[in-house]
Amino acid sequence: MRYFFTSESVTEGHPDKVCDQVSDIVVDAIYAKDPMGRVACEALISRGVIFVAGEITTSCYVEIPKIVRSLIKKIGYDDPLMGFDYGSCGVITAIQEQSPDIAMGVDVGGAGDQGLMFGYACRQTKELMPLPIMLSHKLARRLAQIRKEKIVDYLRPDGKSQVTIEYENGTPKRIDAVIIGAHHSPAVATEKLREDIKKLVVDHILPQEMVDNNTKFFINATGRFEVGGPIADTGVTGRKIMVDTYGGWARHGGGCFSGKDPSKVDRSATYMARYIAKNIVAAELADECEIQLAYCIGVADPVGVMVKTSNTHKVDESKLEQAVREVFPLTPKGITDHLKLFRPVYLNTAAYGHFGREENGFSWENTDKVNDLRKFFNWDAVCDKKCACK
Secondary structure, eight states: OEEEEEEEEEOTTSHHHHHHHHHHHHHHHHHTTOTTOEEEEEEEEETTEEEEEEEEEOSSOOOHHHHHHHHHHHHTOOOGGGTOOTTTOEEEEEEEOOOHHHHHHHTTTOBSSOEEEEEEEESSSTTSSOHHHHHHHHHHHHHHHHHHTTSSSSEEEEEEEEEEEEEETTEEEEEEEEEEEEEEOTTSOHHHHHHHHIIIIIHHHSOGGGOOTTOEEEESTTSOOOSOGGGTSOEETTOOHHHHTTTTSSOOOSSOOTTBOTTSHHHHHHHHHHHHHHHHHHTTSBSEEEEEEEEOBTOSSOSEEEEEOTTOBSSOGGGHHHHHHHHSOOSHHHHHHHTTOSSSOOGGGGSSOSSSOOSTTOGGGOOTTHHHHHHHTTOOOOOOTTOTTO
16 A cells, blocks of 8 residues: 655744743743742743743742743844844743642642543654654754754744655655745845755755655745744744654644643653653564553543554554553653653753654653563564664
């Protein structure tokens, strides 16, 4: 069977991603001082202004306008000619404490809300992620890199990428289409920009064995992308959930991640679900794995655990749920303790995806439960050289 699948990513200067980062820099600032803080922080950005609102309970003080402006500068909105800059934008805050009714359930170790969360892993890439989203992220990060390193001098912070992969019987065969939207100054000619982006971004990232004469490239397809960022598009926290997870390849749960402390299972249990799925695939118990966890507010244990392998399992699939419950901590406290989530590690997650990144702080990407899973099944499989657990 032949089909096409597409995923997208955006740069850190995209307005929605700016808001995700604003929300998460507040979480990090509080967790750097108060690991027991409770944070639910949302942001909205538009022409000349950022609104930061939410429910925060903490013993420390954080000067939100100051850290938000420093973030905006770091992202790259540092010139009034872009229509938005860190020095002149307004930062408006509306913060209140967390509801005591919610705290009553969380304080005793229960989930901070009801909800359902998904995690996923597969063998399409070395990161055990779907290929379209991984290539989209890498293109977006490279676009930001050549701007920040001033390899070219005309790029601005906003930007988008999109990749379409042709599959045959579930295996990626070729890249069918690539889209890049690069925010730029008026100084550059369209053809010069397209030539540079093709050479410095697209050709630098794409595996050339998957590119052929029929691969299509669309770079700034309308011709110009001078007007970008908050002056062109209002941003809101949590609007890029497919970018944050698996590019639409796997399901997404009921909430976004950014701006939420780890007592919120929307975040922590989703990280655990990815951790479980990745370890199952790394242990070669399945070639593909989707996990669902479901919780009730104030209740510690999940009310539902689902393990789905799309018939790629190498062990008794009916026992995988039992293995998950035995090998992995699934209560909110167990999750946050095991993954060490009460740390200021969240800003880095707020752009270029929360998964498939084996970087400092991304503890849910570890594959340290491989041996425990194999022992559960008394399974002494021999790894090949490409095994992800090595």
